Amino acid sequence: MARIRKYRATDNQYVRRCYGLILILVLGLIAGCGFTSNGYSEKGTVSIPKLEVYDLSGDWLFFPEDLPAESVLHSGPAIRKALTMRIPLSWHQAGLEIQGSAWYRLNIDILNAALLELRDNNKDLALLLPHTDAAVEIYWNGHLIGKNGRIGADGKLLESGHRTSVYQIPVEFVEPGRNVLMIRNASYFGVGGFLTSGVYLGPESEVLSLYQRKIIWNSLLGLIFIVVGIQHIGLFLLYRRALSYLYFGLFAASFGLIVLSLHTLISFWYESYLLEHQILFQSLIWIAIFHLQYLKKFYPFRIKIPTGLFIALCSAISLFGLTSLFWDSGLYYTEKYIIPAMLVSHILGIFWGATVSFRAVRKGIQEAKIIVIGYIIFGLTTLLDILGYLNLFSMVGLTEEGFMAFVFCMGIALSSAFSTAHLQKEKLVGRLRANISKLMQTQQGLEFSEEKYRQLVENSAEMIFTLSPVGEILTMNRQSQTHLGRSARKLVGKNISELAAHEPIGILLLRDKIDEVIRNRSIVAFSFDFKNILGEPRQMNVVLQFIPETRGNSDGTIYGRASSYVEDSLGQYLFSEKQTYFLANYITLGDQMSLRLTQHLHHFLTSEQISSMQLGLREMIINAMEHGNLNITYEEKSQATREGSYIDLFRKRQTEAPYRERKVKVDYILTPS
Numbered sequence: 001m002a003r004i005r006k007y008r009a010t011d012n013q014y015v016r017r018c019y020g021l022i023l024i025l026v027l028g029l030i031a032g033c034g035f036t037s038n039g040y041s042e043k044g045t046v047s048i049p050k051l052e053v054y055d056l057s058g059d060w061l062f063f064p065e066d067l068p069a070e071s072v073l074h075s076g077p078a079i080r081k082a083l084t085m086r087i088p089l090s091w092h093q094a095g096l097e098i099q100g101s102a103w104y105r106l107n108i109d110i111l112n113a114a115l116l117e118l119r120d121n122n123k124d125l126a127l128l129l130p131h132t133d134a135a136v137e138i139y140w141n142g143h144l145i146g147k148n149g150r151i152g153a154d155g156k157l158l159e160s161g162h163r164t165s166v167y168q169i170p171v172e173f174v175e176p177g178r179n180v181l182m183i184r185n186a187s188y189f190g191v192g193g194f195l196t197s198g199v200y201l202g203p204e205s206e207v208l209s210l211y212q213r214k215i216i217w218n219s220l221l222g223l224i225f226i227v228v229g230i231q232h233i234g235l236f237l238l239y240r241r242a243l244s245y246l247y248f249g250l251f252a253a254s255f256g257l258i259v260l261s262l263h264t265l266i267s268f269w270y271e272s273y274l275l276e277h278q279i280l281f282q283s284l285i286w287i288a289i290f291h292l293q294y295l296k297k298f299y300p301f302r303i304k305i306p307t308g309l310f311i312a313l314c315s316a317i318s319l320f321g322l323t324s325l326f327w328d329s330g331l332y333y334t335e336k337y338i339i340p341a342m343l344v345s346h347i348l349g350i351f352w353g354a355t356v357s358f359r360a361v362r363k364g365i366q367e368a369k370i371i372v373i374g375y376i377i378f379g380l381t382t383l384l385d386i387l388g389y390l391n392l393f394s395m396v397g398l399t400e401e402g403f404m405a406f407v408f409c410m411g412i413a414l415s416s417a418f419s420t421a422h423l424q425k426e427k428l429v430g431r432l433r434a435n436i437s438k439l440m441q442t443q444q445g446l447e448f449s450e451e452k453y454r455q456l457v458e459n460s461a462e463m464i465f466t467l468s469p470v471g472e473i474l475t476m477n478r479q480s481q482t483h484l485g486r487s488a489r490k491l492v493g494k495n496i497s498e499l500a501a502h503e504p505i506g507i508l509l510l511r512d513k514i515d516e517v518i519r520n521r522s523i524v525a526f527s528f529d530f531k532n533i534l535g536e537p538r539q540m541n542v543v544l545q546f547i548p549e550t551r552g553n554s555d556g557t558i559y560g561r562a563s564s565y566v567e568d569s570l571g572q573y574l575f576s577e578k579q580t581y582f583l584a585n586y587i588t589l590g591d592q593m594s595l596r597l598t599q600h601l602h603h604f605l606t607s608e609q610i611s612s613m614q615l616g617l618r619e620m621i622i623n624a625m626e627h628g629n630l631n632i633t634y635e636e637k638s639q640a641t642r643e644g645s646y647i648d649l650f651r652k653r654q655t656e657a658p659y660r661e662r663k664v665k666v667d668y669i670l671t672p673s
Contacts, residue, residue, distance in 0.1 A: 041581060044084070045107040051117040053202030053210060056181075057087050063103040064096055066155030072103045073142045080502055090133070090335075091193035099190050101155035101525035104183040108201070115176050119201070125169035126207035127181070131264050132338040134160040134188035134194075134273060140169050141179055157186040161263045166211045168204060188273065189328040191335050196262075215265070221404060222259035228411060229253025244297040245270065248414055251290035254283040259400065274325055281321045281334060284342050285314050288349050295353055298414065299360050299368070305352075350375065356639070367413040367420075374409025378402040429532050432672070463540070466547075466556040469518055471495045474557065483540065483564060485533035501529040501537035517544045517558055530562070534647055536586040540564050564592070574600050574670075581666040585625045585654055594618040597668055604672070621664060629662035630654070 044061035048054060062085030063072055075082065082105070091098050112117075118125070127138065127145070135149025136156055145168065176331025181201075187193040198214075200207055232249030236242055260266050261280035289311055296303045317338055323330035354375040360368030381402025457464050457477045463484070466474040473496055476488040484499070491499075500506030506529060517524050523545045529537035540562040548556045577600075583589045594617040601610045626632045630653035640646040653659045 006101055044082075044105060045109060047109045047111065048114050048201075049125075049201055051114045051121075053200055053206050056199040056201055057197040059084050059086055060337055061085075061105040061107075062106065064091075064098055066101040066184075067103060069139055069142060072105055073139070073180055075105075087195045087199060088197045089194075091187065096193075097190065098187060099192055100157075100191060101151055101184055101186040103186060104195065106181045108179045109177060110174060110179055112176060115174065118171055118174065122171065124171050124204045125174060125201065126204035127167045128164075128198070128207050128211050129167060129183070129195070130164045130198045131196045131262065132162050132185065133187045133191065133194035133260065134162060136161070137184040138167050139180075139182040139184070140173050141175060142182075142267070142357045143173050145169055145173070151184060151186045154346060155186065157188060160188060162273060162276075163267045164211070166204075166208055189332060191332045206258055214263070218259055218263040219265055221400070222256040222263075222265060223254030225252045225259065225404075225407065227256075228254060230410075230565055231520070232414075244417075245413060247290050247294035248410060249299060251287060251294055252289040252407055252411065254290060255403065257283040258287070262400075274331070277331065278321065278325065281324075281339065282318055284346075285318050285321065285341065288342070288345055289314050291349055294410065298417070299356065300367065301360070301363060302358060316662070343353060350378070354379075367416045370409050370413040370416065372405035377409070378406035381405075383440060461563065463562040465491075465496075465560050465562075467496060467514065467544075467560060469499055469514070469558070470557045471514055483532075483562070484530055498532045501531040501535075513542075513544060514558060517546045517634075518556070521546045521548070534587055535651060536589075538564070566633070574603070576669070576671040578669045579667075582663040583621065583625075584663065584664060585629050585659070587622055587625065587650075590618050590621040590625065593666060599665075600670060621666070624664045626650070629664060630659045 044059060046054070046056065046058075053419060059635040061082045063075075063082055085094065085104065087104070091102065091242065096102075101258065103229065122220060127140075129136065129138065129148075132148060135147070135151050138145050144539065146165070147161070148163060148165055150158040152158045183195065185193050185195065193504075200210060229249040229252035232245045234249075236246035236249060257279050261276050264276065266276045292305065292307065292310065296305070296307070311492045320330070321334050321338060324334055348471060357368045357371045357375060357557075361372060363623065378399075379402075381398040384398065393573045460477065461477065463477065463479040465476045465480075468474055468530065473491050473494055476491045478488050480486050480488045480491055486499075497507045497510050500510060509526070509528065513524050513526055516522075523543065525541070525543045527539060528542045529539050532538050541564075545559045545560045546556055547559050581593065597617055598610050601613065605613070626635075626637065630650070632653060637646060640649045
């Protein structure tokens with residue numbers, strides 16, 4: 001017996017970011033549904049008392065073979081060949097193996113009041129026929145009023161056509177009393193034979209309006225979820241560790257593709273029966289994995305489930321589903337066995353997800369409450385449609401909307417978790433900023449102290465350095481260039497024993513003093529001959545001090561200072577002096593001697609005059625060494641300088657007899673005059 005339900009246009013407001021309002025809306029819709037009486041005694045017959053839009057889903061007469069249209073039209077109610085088929089229900093789900101075409105028939109009794117209103121207003125009727133598999137021809141009282149796809153004379157499918165469409169029924173075709181609606185349906189190589197729910201009959205303008213609203217709503221519904229999915233996939237690319245964004249994005253996008261495929265909206269862009277079914281199959285297969293993975297990554301506790309096995313199983317099923325692109329039977333087996341199995345797995349997956357979410361609620365995870373509400377809404381809407389399908393309850397048709405609410409609740413939970421994490425992050429950022437401000441102040445103080453220290457170290461007349469316990473030079477100030485002619489940058493990393501002028505005595509002396517400093521944690525002062533860039537000795541006063549490591553390293557660091565002279569505090573009281581020096585042939589002694597001869601001239605000359613005199617004395621002393629004692633001629637010096645071997649020549653003459661025994665005698669007298 002066909003049930004009849006008026007379609008009431010409503011302006012439902014689906015609230016997308018507030019799960020409480022969604023719950024109120026769904027509960028309101030549930031409360032508005034009531035039981036319907038089944039008062040019709042004749043199968044496959046509905047009555048239309050008023051000119052309104054009616055939902056024709058329910059029991060139709062079904063002829064499981066390709067009869068002539070006239071035979072179906074004139075068959076009596078008690079015809080033995082007719083079965084009762086519920087819309088929606090596919091042939092293979094009803095256990096019928098039909099290769100070719102079959103017929104649906106519904107008797108429509110239009111009462112006089114409805115017919116008079118139709119003729120007085122000069123209106124036509126219209127039939128809204130949703131998704132069909134795989135082609136249909138529609139007849140009204142034996143008149144062909146439209147078709148979708150092409151069916152051959154032998155009932156075989158010639159061209160598929162499954163898009164949701166509206167078919168006009170001219171008013172002159174409508175008769176008082178009994179009218180017969182017949183639909184010839186061809187399957188796709190034994191697959192399908194399917195009319196979905198949502199077959200509507202009514203005035204043409206109202207049916208067209210209903211059709212447009214459904215197309216717009218389902219298009220928006222599908223595209224919204226695809227956009228939401230792409231958005232969350234983009235968020236995953238920005239925050240690569242947040243896998244929950246990736247799986248929710250894939251989950252939402254898959255649901256959007258399912259909606260577009262179920263309502264044949266993809267065919268508005270590209271007409272392909274196989275492509276649209278592949279999109280539906282693949283989305284149904286993988287959405288289960290995305291659902292499972294989302295919950296595993298979203299909840300902060302371990303969920304034990306053989307994910308790898310499920311992914312392998314879905315991959316195998318997915319690959320088998322693709323065989324329908326080139327193997328006709330592939331689609332048959334997919335729709336007959338795989339799709340029902342996947343739907344059962346989705347039911348189990350939803351039950352599992354609800355169980356895990358309740359477990360999360362018990363653990364105090366606030367976002368889990370939102371997801372639980374989504375499961376409840378989806379479960380209630382699905383239950384209502386099942387009861388309606390069994391004719392125990394008025395068909396509500398809110399399964400997709402319930403699933404939409406479920407997906408939105410998952411998205412809200414994800415947003416809530418992100419918001420909570422963002423607030424915590426903001427608090428941490430605030431604390432971090434305060435700490436950074438304090439650190440910056442501390443850093444400024446340290447930089448100021450460091451700058452003062454650097455100025456003191458770099459501008460000191462002494463050579464200041466730090467050593468590791470094994471004697472490696474860790475730092476060196478720029479006075480190494482002044483005293484030894486060596487770049488501080490090149491000295492760092494070398495062992496200080498390499499600077500000893502006398503081997504092995506100098507190396508042993510350094511090692512002994514370093515060990516003494518480490519052993520006694522004391523200050524040690526001694527004189528030491530360093531080797532300058534020319535390999536000549538430079539006697540300096542050295543002070544070493546042990547600095548313990550504050551971070552717990554017991555080795556510590558050795559701090560050292562080396563100075564070339566001891567400041568003469570009585571120099572300002574000097575009246576006159578006379579001294580004699582015998583200098584070895586070392587260029588550095590020329591520097592030191594020139595400094596020594598001019599150190600007390602500040603009583604008598606300006607700084608510029610002292611510098612000039614110092615330079616002149618240095619040249620005199622070095623010339624005495626080069627050209628006098630070592631007998632290096634001007635030609636020899638020029639040639640060696642061009643060849644880059646002058647230092648080698650100088651060192652060779654220093655060690656050869658009779659030059660090595662020669663000295664430079666310096667006599668000087670300083671008096672006020």
